[in-house]
Amino acid sequence: MQLIKTLTASTALLVVATGAAYADDHMASDMTLVSWGGAYQSSQTKAYAEPYMANNPGVSITWDESSNEAVAKLRAMNEANNVTWDLVDVVAADAMRLCDEGLAMEIDANEILAAAPDGTSAEDDFGDLLVSDCFIPQIVYSTTFGYREDMVPAGAPAPTDICALFDTETYPGMRSLEKRPINNMEWALLCDGVAKDEVYNVLETPEGQQQALDKLATIKDSVIWWSAGADTPQLLADGEVFMGSTYNGRLFSAIEEQDQPIAMLWDAQVFDLDGWIIPTGLPEDRLNRVLDFVKFATDTQRLADQAKYISYGPARFSSAPLVGKHAELGIDMAPHMPTDPENAKNTFLYNYEFWADYRDDIDAKFQAWLAQ
Amino acid sequence: MRQKMRALMLVAPLLIFVVVTFIVPILSMLFRSVENDIVANTIPGTVVALSEWDGSTSEPPHEDVYRNLYIDLFKAEEAKQHTRLGTRLNYEKTGLSSLFRTTGRSLDDIGELWQDPLEDIDPNFEEGSFWYEMMSGSGGEGFLEQRRALMATMSGEDMSGEVGFVPSAEIVDLLPWTASAYTDFALWAAIRDGDTVAEEDPWESVYGALGMDLTSPETISAINSYGGPGASALQAAAANIDQLPSFGFREAFVEEDEDWGAHDVWATIKLYSPNMTPGYFLNAVDMTLTPDGVESKPDNQQIYTTLFTRTLVMALIITASCILLGYPVAWLLANLPMRTASILMILVLLPFWTSLLVRTSAWKVLLQQQGVINEILVWLGFVNDADRLILMNNATGTVIAMTHILLPFMILPLYSVMKTIPPSYQRAAKSLGATNWTAFWRVYFPQSVPGIGAGSILVFILAIGYYITPEIVGGTDGVFISNRIAYHISSSLNWGLAAALGTILLVVVLGLYWCYDKIVGIDNVKLGG
Numbered sequence: 001m002q003l004i005k006t007l008t009a010s011t012a013l014l015v016v017a018t019g020a021a022y023a024d025d026h027m028a029s030d031m032t033l034v035s036w037g038g039a040y041q042s043s044q045t046k047a048y049a050e051p052y053m054a055n056n057p058g059v060s061i062t063w064d065e066s067s068n069e070a071v072a073k074l075r076a077m078n079e080a081n082n083v084t085w086d087l088v089d090v091v092a093a094d095a096m097r098l099c100d101e102g103l104a105m106e107i108d109a110n111e112i113l114a115a116a117p118d119g120t121s122a123e124d125d126f127g128d129l130l131v132s133d134c135f136i137p138q139i140v141y142s143t144t145f146g147y148r149e150d151m152v153p154a155g156a157p158a159p160t161d162i163c164a165l166f167d168t169e170t171y172p173g174m175r176s177l178e179k180r181p182i183n184n185m186e187w188a189l190l191c192d193g194v195a196k197d198e199v200y201n202v203l204e205t206p207e208g209q210q211q212a213l214d215k216l217a218t219i220k221d222s223v224i225w226w227s228a229g230a231d232t233p234q235l236l237a238d239g240e241v242f243m244g245s246t247y248n249g250r251l252f253s254a255i256e257e258q259d260q261p262i263a264m265l266w267d268a269q270v271f272d273l274d275g276w277i278i279p280t281g282l283p284e285d286r287l288n289r290v291l292d293f294v295k296f297a298t299d300t301q302r303l304a305d306q307a308k309y310i311s312y313g314p315a316r317f318s319s320a321p322l323v324g325k326h327a328e329l330g331i332d333m334a335p336h337m338p339t340d341p342e343n344a345k346n347t348f349l350y351n352y353e354f355w356a357d358y359r360d361d362i363d364a365k366f367q368a369w370l371a372q
Numbered sequence: 373m374r375q376k377m378r379a380l381m382l383v384a385p386l387l388i389f390v391v392v393t394f395i396v397p398i399l400s401m402l403f404r405s406v407e408n409d410i411v412a413n414t415i416p417g418t419v420v421a422l423s424e425w426d427g428s429t430s431e432p433p434h435e436d437v438y439r440n441l442y443i444d445l446f447k448a449e450e451a452k453q454h455t456r457l458g459t460r461l462n463y464e465k466t467g468l469s470s471l472f473r474t475t476g477r478s479l480d481d482i483g484e485l486w487q488d489p490l491e492d493i494d495p496n497f498e499e500g501s502f503w504y505e506m507m508s509g510s511g512g513e514g515f516l517e518q519r520r521a522l523m524a525t526m527s528g529e530d531m532s533g534e535v536g537f538v539p540s541a542e543i544v545d546l547l548p549w550t551a552s553a554y555t556d557f558a559l560w561a562a563i564r565d566g567d568t569v570a571e572e573d574p575w576e577s578v579y580g581a582l583g584m585d586l587t588s589p590e591t592i593s594a595i596n597s598y599g600g601p602g603a604s605a606l607q608a609a610a611a612n613i614d615q616l617p618s619f620g621f622r623e624a625f626v627e628e629d630e631d632w633g634a635h636d637v638w639a640t641i642k643l644y645s646p647n648m649t650p651g652y653f654l655n656a657v658d659m660t661l662t663p664d665g666v667e668s669k670p671d672n673q674q675i676y677t678t679l680f681t682r683t684l685v686m687a688l689i690i691t692a693s694c695i696l697l698g699y700p701v702a703w704l705l706a707n708l709p710m711r712t713a714s715i716l717m718i719l720v721l722l723p724f725w726t727s728l729l730v731r732t733s734a735w736k737v738l739l740q741q742q743g744v745i746n747e748i749l750v751w752l753g754f755v756n757d758a759d760r761l762i763l764m765n766n767a768t769g770t771v772i773a774m775t776h777i778l779l780p781f782m783i784l785p786l787y788s789v790m791k792t793i794p795p796s797y798q799r800a801a802k803s804l805g806a807t808n809w810t811a812f813w814r815v816y817f818p819q820s821v822p823g824i825g826a827g828s829i830l831v832f833i834l835a836i837g838y839y840i841t842p843e844i845v846g847g848t849d850g851v852f853i854s855n856r857i858a859y860h861i862s863s864s865l866n867w868g869l870a871a872a873l874g875t876i877l878l879v880v881v882l883g884l885y886w887c888y889d890k891i892v893g894i895d896n897v898k899l900g901g
Contacts, residue, residue, distance in 0.1 A: 240742055
């Protein structure tokens with residue numbers, strides 16, 4: 001009897017809940033967004049989610065901090081036929097993989113994204129950054145180096161060149177590098193005398209891969225390998241390493257917000273993109289809600305607003321002039337953007353196509369090399 | 373019998389729960405280590421045609437293989453399955469991922485090589501309704517169902533439903549390629565896109581397929597005596613085949629990407645076309661399946677055997693240090709007065725209740741070079757400031773942190789066994805003249821062995837599957853095989869390899885357990901009184 005009561009009650013609840021979900025023009029009232037957590041996610045909350053909820057009272061947004069394993073989780077959800085996410089923040093390479101696997105919805109930028117205020121179509125406003133048919137870019141970030149100013153040996157100049165990484169004579173001390181071949185192999189070749197536009201041609205060959213590993217081997221004993229973006233700022237702050245690679249926004253907050261004696265080394269920074277994908281197979285009401293949110297959250301003003309909270313460059317051309325000052329510190333954000341001309345004198349763009357093909361192969365060699 | 377049934381009914385809910393939520397998922401995950409039906413499902417025609425190709429000669433595959441590839445790949449591209457196949461094959465041969473992706477984009481262009489001249493020969497070919505009329509008829513129901521089943525397997529979607537199109541048996545005989553491509557198109561348009569077939573323009577692949585049919589002289593002569601719908605357009609095409617491309621699909625594919633002419637690309641596809649593959653297991657033990665048989669991987673790519681050995685050795689070291697550290701603590705707990713013992717017990721349990729991540733991060737703070745331990749040693753003058761001890765980001769760090777984390781799993785079973793050893797035995801031994809050491813070693817210790825056994829099994833098996841702690845403090849030489857499994861599950865998405873590694877790990881653990889049973893005896897293990 002009790003059981004029947006409970007069942008009836010929960011069915012009734014379900015009916016009410018479904019009714020509510022359909023109330024607003026067939027738009028769901030709940031949304032689950034997936035992001036990276038930390039300062040980045042809070043910049044999204046402040047710049048996109050809070051204004052959106054203010055405009056649409058009754059909509060609730062749940063955040064899931066699973067972006068670093070989004071591809072695997074989305075694949076598992078898809079196999080279980082129960083996709084609980086509505087919008088997922090991923091790096092461009094993952095967006096391409098999700099698109100390849102049919103797990104992300106293909107979009108028509110002009111149709112679902114807002115045009116720039118001057119009427120430029122979304123496709124032109126995002127330009128080359130629409131690297132995949134499924135990808136809605138938000139920011140340009142870079143993987144670059146920070147170093148401890150107070151650990152530069154007396155008499156030595158402050159490092160300005162990426163190859164300071166390999167120069168343990170002038171700059172002794174540990175380094176921290178990401179525990180994967182991507183970026184590290186490119187930097188190694190670059191500092192082994194390979195011309196910038198030759199790097200991927202060289203890296204395609206087994207000899208080139210060995211050359212890069214040999215170069216990395218010269219500093220292998222001085223490297224701490226990281227797997228979370230927060231590691232390098234922590235290691236720098238603790239004085240564990242002299243220099244280390246990480247995402248530029250992480251270094252910005254260590255330098256400006258936490259006042260650590262760290263300086264940026266922008267040389268040979270590697271640009272990458274981060275943005276949204278919409279999972280395939282969403283029910284109509286949820287899809288409508290997500291489309292409504294995405295259109296709002298990736299318009300010119302919102303992308304510019306995000307730069308108030310974190311030093312990543314907005315992905316729209318039209319947002320760049322609107323980038324202002326940091327919301328709390330009041331400092332100008334433009335000089336801290338990876339795309340600032342002063343910082344972007346020597347840059348790399350993550351080669352998606354190359355790494356999609358060579359990732360498995362080079363990673364096997366890299367990991368075997370690490371284990372030796 | 374009734375009794376047994378009743379008992380079974382009582383445990384049935386739990387049993388079903390365990391089977392459904394635990395055993396079935398694990399088995400299905402493990403099954404992925406040999407499963408390989410993606411190749412045969414995605415490009416079925418190609419796989420069949422390729423089975424006749426002798427890969428041991430330098431002879432490239434027959435034109436038929438490329439034709440099947442075109443028909444298969446075109447519909448796979450529509451269903452967005454071709455890139456999945458590319459990802460799968462890329463595990464075996466670098467470069468196939470982009471080969472499939474870029475070729476997928478140019479399939480329309482290949483079809484247009486035939487579409488444009490055909491439409492010039494007879495403008496009727498531009499009309500969707502003309503195609504519909506030409507291809508429809510009766511008697512082709514069997515053919516339709518056959519294509520429907522292939523389509524369903526390829527896309528993994530339900531393709532049942534009304535198509536509004538039945539190919540005519542006559543046209544299936546006359547133009548087999550065209551009928552295949554058109555039927556695929558009709559199925560997709562009607563069921564997936566919900567369109568009316570007659571109103572839709574056919575895929576570019578249909579024109580390519582007609583081009584394939586028109587290369588056969590028998591088909592040409594059959595077309596000339598054909599009188600069904602669309603006969604005049606077909607006869608016009610047959611009369612003007614010199615306007616169609618003079619090359620075949622091999623040239624068309626090689627033109628798009630020269631890798632399609634490469635022998636080893638086809639050898640890889642052929643090698644991985646069976647539904648089951650030993651490939652993942654071979655990869656998991658640093659071997660690889662090549663067209664010439666099983667080979668060892670080059671030295672600079674061997675990693676898994678090293679990691680398996682390291683995992684076992686380090687798990688043993690961790691178990692041993694847990695015994696060394698845990699035994700005295702358990703002894704104290706069992707022999708101190710109740711009040712003191714319960715305070716000590718809380719000290720043992722407190723870390724046990726703390727989150728794993730917090731404890732591991734705490735070890736980071738302690739162990740790093742500018743960390744608490746090094747600072748104290750430098751301050752005391754034991755260690756020179758310039759060469760501080762490297763206690764983490766290596767195997768040492770993993771052993772220290774994991775010993776601490778797993779210690780309660782050793783102490784608790786030891787304690788509960790020791791608690792049951794009557795102190796009078798030791799006293800009796802001493803009164804008979806035994807020294808302290810003899811009384812302990814000959815009388816007390818043997819009775820505590822079941823506790824060591826239970827604790828060791830717990831610690832060892834837990835240690836073997838750990839990956840968070842090694843990931844954080846292990847650096848490069850302190851990581852375990854589970855870290856690679858986690859990597860293949862969540863980053864590289866090579867679930868087949870992850871499943872193979874997991875299966876091997878499971879079998880190794882079961883094997884060790886069996887050895888343990890043979891040597892020590894499993895009834896010699898006690899978790900308590």
